[in-house]
Amino acid sequence: MNDCELDLDPALDGLDETLTDDEAAQLLTGRIFNIQRFSTEDGPGIRTTVFLKGCPLTCLWCSNPESQQTRRQLAHNDALCDQCGHCVTACSKQAIELTGTGVRVNRDLCDNCGDCVEVCGPRALRMIGDDKTVDEVIEEVLRDRLYYRSSQGGVTCSGGEPLMQAPFVAALFERCQEAGLHTTLDTTGHGSTKGLKAVLKHTNLVLFDLKVMDDTLHRKTTGITNRQILRNARVVADSPAQMIVRVPLIPGVSDTDANVTATVQFVQQLRPGIVVNVLPYHRYGMNKYNMLDRAYPMGEAQPLTHERVAQVVGMFEAAGLDCEIVT
Amino acid sequence: MSAVIDDLATATPINVRMTKIIAAVLGKIPLAEINKVNGFTERIQRMKQRYLASRPTICGQRARYWTESYRATEGEHPAKRRAKAFANVLAKRNILIRDDEILVGAPTPHIRGANPSVEQLPIHLLALLDKVEVTAGSEVTVTQFSDEDRQYLREAAEYWKDKYPAKRSFETENALDGGKMHLMGEARNALRPPLTPQLFTPGADMDKVFALGFKGHIKQAREHIDVIRTRSKASGPYLSHEDSEKIEWLEAVIISLEGMIHHAHRYATLARAAAKMEKDPRRQKELLKVAEVCEWVPENPPRSFHEALQTYWFVAFGQEIEKATTNAFVGRFDQYLWPFYSKDINEGRITRQEAAELLGCMFMKWLEFEPFMFLGQVGKRDHQEISPSNYYANVTLGGTTRDGKDASNELSCLFLQVAKQVKTHQPHVSLRYHRLMAPELLEKGIECNRDHGGGIPAWFSDRMGTEYLLDRGVKWDDARDWAMAGCINTSYPKSFAWVRNAVVSFCNHSKLLEWALFNGMDTWTNKKLGIETGDPRTFTRWEQMLEAYEKQRDAFYEYTMKNFRAYEKSYYEDAFYFPYISAFLQDCIADGKDVTRFGGRYQQLEAFSFVDRGFQDASDSLLAIKKVIFEDKKGTMADLLDALKNNWEGYEGLRQACIAAPKYGNDEDEPDALMCKLYKDATDKCQSYRDGYGRRFTMFRQGAAWSSWAGKTTGALPNGRKSGTHLGDASASPVQGCDVKGPTAAMNSVCKLDSTFIEGPLLNMKFSPASLRTKGGQQKFASLLDTYFEKGGFQVQFNVLDTETLKLAQTQPENHRDLVVRVAGYSAFWVELSPVVQDEIISRTEQCM
Numbered sequence A: 001m002n003d004c005e006l007d008l009d010p011a012l013d014g015l016d017e018t019l020t021d022d023e024a025a026q027l028l029t030g031r032i033f034n035i036q037r038f039s040t041e042d043g044p045g046i047r048t049t050v051f052l053k054g055c056p057l058t059c060l061w062c063s064n065p066e067s068q069q070t071r072r073q074l075a076h077n078d079a080l081c082d083q084c085g086h087c088v089t090a091c092s093k094q095a096i097e098l099t100g101t102g103v104r105v106n107r108d109l110c111d112n113c114g115d116c117v118e119v120c121g122p123r124a125l126r127m128i129g130d131d132k133t134v135d136e137v138i139e140e141v142l143r144d145r146l147y148y149r150s151s152q153g154g155v156t157c158s159g160g161e162p163l164m165q166a167p168f169v170a171a172l173f174e175r176c177q178e179a180g181l182h183t184t185l186d187t188t189g190h191g192s193t194k195g196l197k198a199v200l201k202h203t204n205l206v207l208f209d210l211k212v213m214d215d216t217l218h219r220k221t222t223g224i225t226n227r228q229i230l231r232n233a234r235v236v237a238d239s240p241a242q243m244i245v246r247v248p249l250i251p252g253v254s255d256t257d258a259n260v261t262a263t264v265q266f267v268q269q270l271r272p273g274i275v276v277n278v279l280p281y282h283r284y285g286m287n288k289y290n291m292l293d294r295a296y297p298m299g300e301a302q303p304l305t306h307e308r309v310a311q312v313v314g315m316f317e318a319a320g321l322d323c324e325i326v327t
Numbered sequence B: 001m002s003a004v005i006d007d008l009a010t011a012t013p014i015n016v017r018m019t020k021i022i023a024a025v026l027g028k029i030p031l032a033e034i035n036k037v038n039g040f041t042e043r044i045q046r047m048k049q050r051y052l053a054s055r056p057t058i059c060g061q062r063a064r065y066w067t068e069s070y071r072a073t074e075g076e077h078p079a080k081r082r083a084k085a086f087a088n089v090l091a092k093r094n095i096l097i098r099d100d101e102i103l104v105g106a107p108t109p110h111i112r113g114a115n116p117s118v119e120q121l122p123i124h125l126l127a128l129l130d131k132v133e134v135t136a137g138s139e140v141t142v143t144q145f146s147d148e149d150r151q152y153l154r155e156a157a158e159y160w161k162d163k164y165p166a167k168r169s170f171e172t173e174n175a176l177d178g179g180k181m182h183l184m185g186e187a188r189n190a191l192r193p194p195l196t197p198q199l200f201t202p203g204a205d206m207d208k209v210f211a212l213g214f215k216g217h218i219k220q221a222r223e224h225i226d227v228i229r230t231r232s233k234a235s236g237p238y239l240s241h242e243d244s245e246k247i248e249w250l251e252a253v254i255i256s257l258e259g260m261i262h263h264a265h266r267y268a269t270l271a272r273a274a275a276k277m278e279k280d281p282r283r284q285k286e287l288l289k290v291a292e293v294c295e296w297v298p299e300n301p302p303r304s305f306h307e308a309l310q311t312y313w314f315v316a317f318g319q320e321i322e323k324a325t326t327n328a329f330v331g332r333f334d335q336y337l338w339p340f341y342s343k344d345i346n347e348g349r350i351t352r353q354e355a356a357e358l359l360g361c362m363f364m365k366w367l368e369f370e371p372f373m374f375l376g377q378v379g380k381r382d383h384q385e386i387s388p389s390n391y392y393a394n395v396t397l398g399g400t401t402r403d404g405k406d407a408s409n410e411l412s413c414l415f416l417q418v419a420k421q422v423k424t425h426q427p428h429v430s431l432r433y434h435r436l437m438a439p440e441l442l443e444k445g446i447e448c449n450r451d452h453g454g455g456i457p458a459w460f461s462d463r464m465g466t467e468y469l470l471d472r473g474v475k476w477d478d479a480r481d482w483a484m485a486g487c488i489n490t491s492y493p494k495s496f497a498w499v500r501n502a503v504v505s506f507c508n509h510s511k512l513l514e515w516a517l518f519n520g521m522d523t524w525t526n527k528k529l530g531i532e533t534g535d536p537r538t539f540t541r542w543e544q545m546l547e548a549y550e551k552q553r554d555a556f557y558e559y560t561m562k563n564f565r566a567y568e569k570s571y572y573e574d575a576f577y578f579p580y581i582s583a584f585l586q587d588c589i590a591d592g593k594d595v596t597r598f599g600g601r602y603q604q605l606e607a608f609s610f611v612d613r614g615f616q617d618a619s620d621s622l623l624a625i626k627k628v629i630f631e632d633k634k635g636t637m638a639d640l641l642d643a644l645k646n647n648w649e650g651y652e653g654l655r656q657a658c659i660a661a662p663k664y665g666n667d668e669d670e671p672d673a674l675m676c677k678l679y680k681d682a683t684d685k686c687q688s689y690r691d692g693y694g695r696r697f698t699m700f701r702q703g704a705a706w707s708s709w710a711g712k713t714t715g716a717l718p719n720g721r722k723s724g725t726h727l728g729d730a731s732a733s734p735v736q737g738c739d740v741k742g743p744t745a746a747m748n749s750v751c752k753l754d755s756t757f758i759e760g761p762l763l764n765m766k767f768s769p770a771s772l773r774t775k776g777g778q779q780k781f782a783s784l785l786d787t788y789f790e791k792g793g794f795q796v797q798f799n800v801l802d803t804e805t806l807k808l809a810q811t812q813p814e815n816h817r818d819l820v821v822r823v824a825g826y827s828a829f830w831v832e833l834s835p836v837v838q839d840e841i842i843s844r845t846e847q848c849m
Ligand code: SF4
Pocket: A074, A090, A091, A092, A093, A094, A095, A096, A105, A109, A110, A111, A112, A113, A114, A115, A116, A117
């Protein structure tokens, strides 16, 4: 696949030719893994964040591993499991076994049919990923509009990578803006430029991730080149949308002096007045890997010290950039 | 756009006109100064340490001297007898001034001493005395008493055993309907405390107390007596019965007030004597100050902040000794003390730091309120499990002034500063929110939520409190003077005392549904306590199930009303007189009437209450039946009933389907609409009744930890809940763990309920402290609050605790003795909560910001 010409519009497949654009937009479905209301860290004010499932990147430090695959997936929360064993019986593929403290799912056998979820009393098992239409999402989003109004908040699309479902996001944001809501796109930057431009038309703020500037290291840690990301960063910078650059500080990967310096340089030539957020590495996602029967890729990596985070902030500030720590 | 929901249209309907608030913060609040102040000084730390090291103790002195006086006053007017008994206790009981104290006086000489009301339920007390020790349900609160106290109590109880005034109503109630009422109590549905007249929640017109001093009240009573005599003389040689009643009562008031003045002088004498012995010159000076204060107040109007606080405390602990069972209705503390505080500060007579320490001392005094209350059957002191060591002192801050201006002031902020520093479970703090409140107070309130951790302060809609009182016929300016009493009880502090143990019924709506499911059978007592509404297995439509529940409900109300009519009159006639408490309530002295005899300005606030709870589980269950049995047909009604009888054992699949059915609290239309219907229909039914005096009933739906307590006797329910586990908490909060969509969704659901006539719809939420760390986080929190109240929310309480802390505290209680937790409308020390309640708190969905 050519990274520069990504054109991922799977959701448009099979739409009836005779539909008007409006109708088509309403029928669009997004694959969503969570709609979080009263979300407070994904843009200004009180927001509803729509988390879209599917991501072309596989960052080692990902704290939402359940967002990576586009398909629906089984997850288990062992803390809730009471070892009743009903799931073992319900699974016709013999994919589940009890571990004494929870369950283990053999992912080679499991086809995510969901039969086991039906019989799990304490709700330790659940399927991740739901298809929702723009109408359905907007209905939920509008329920909190008085909270947005009093806090100057709005709606955020995050992921996963929202640009994988750009037509859906564009349609959703268009409807949000019609209703007077502020829209924020939280993106890795990797996606088709055409799709990005469609979304930008209805976007007030972009939270744009810049993870690693060195392409070799970027490929190694995220599984993908950063060329498309850097190109899209310029597209966003040239658009009327407000832009905040978000840098995850990953120990030994992106927190190095070399990477910070390169990031500073890149941001400086994007456009003046860009705010930088640094997001220090945390391990809150660790448990989620277990839920998906995956090993935690970051192993024993420790969070950064406060001193190091402060130093990094200092480097951005020394270059005249506004920098904030977001946790 | 079809999907647009009109939030405003779904918000609570307002049927009274909107109160208008004038934003006028007089003088900016010096928040930076207040933030520097430390209310938890070494002195207060020592006092709190002493409190934590002490245990609840039953004191026999009140019973002893109370009864001693009664033996000597046979034949006198009952009001006077009580006044004389009150004065006798105050004249003779032991008093002491503890180390470090600068505010003095207490209900008993023990730090955690409780005064049983021997004259109220002597037979209960006698039963209790036969036990070695009294163990509460939680096994943690062990009440002790000395042999001496035991002896006093026994002698007193023997005296009262055959002549206690409540005997008639108590016996009437026990015999009602062949004991069926009693059984219902056991099933914790119709449960009520023993039906004896009691008094809770005494308010006081503190503005008047401060303006006139006790001396001024005595003068008014004397003048009123003179007026009556003069008027009477003019019309003939004899006093009418009414006039002589009034004179007797006014004389009782005078005896009571003089008793307390004399009591204060005893403290003054003690302080002077102690000062003489004192070696430390600093402490000596303090003791002399105490003496000077107690010589002057409460007899005379206070001259300083210190004297005003001491005056308040004489009023308050006197109310306890006269025997308010629980609930100190502190009222608008930051309003009535404001003139004294601001004058002292402005004139440089006190520093903010000194004022904070005085407030710290005040907090330590509130801690000394130890409840003693009989509930339910002798020996089964279930209430202890609900509210260990909480007397429900409730302080109200902020809001609007009587003329509609923002009432926030520096003292409101200072109070919260001290509250978050001393971290006590008492008093309860209620903050009246409105959009124009001083931003400093808003900030301080949020900060206190974060740092106190125990849900203090709880937030209330200023407008809705005022409107509630307006609806009850309270005048505009008085309505603006509302305050929170007890657990959650909107009222007018200047004339209110909750007299007579005023509850028609405690209704558990999940229990009513249970009766409907089993054709009237109660699964706990195995008796037919409900009516026959048909075997649900024969129902062909879901509506029949709903109707069956409704029939049970209406029959239940009819039944309890019928019983209420049978004892209503004796209740009023048997009530004790409370001349001391009445003296401070508006219009009592002017009318010459005790608050228990229809004195007091707003009698309509005093009407009996319907207490209804358990709506959430009932509503979620009904909807689960609709979805799973009638729509998706995943099982038959017969399967469901079998499943419930077997506590879901062997029906995991069906239970799972029921759990998956939509639930109240997630801002979803169908479950919320059903909940609203149940909530409102019950309200309408209760509001359609009138009491024997033509008054509408009041409505309480507050929670305390009722949910785990009543849950024990409620069988498995169709919402997937297992038998004996806790029910939905408070009256409006979603069932624990069912509000999966976060705080805004839960708030939206609660705002859909019509709570116009309800005194206490509660919403409890838990937040992690991290969410309130930054200014940005606090601002979002403020917006959340603001929107909730704009949408018609009435109350919300945030428990800022993390689950880890609580779990740790469960396993290491010894290291967490000072951890404060709030359970639906009150706080308690965590270590004193039973594991059932602890588990419930932990399981409450943690709402992360
Ligand atoms: S999702 Fe289906 S295949 Fe996978 S474990 Fe569950 S029942 Fe087995």
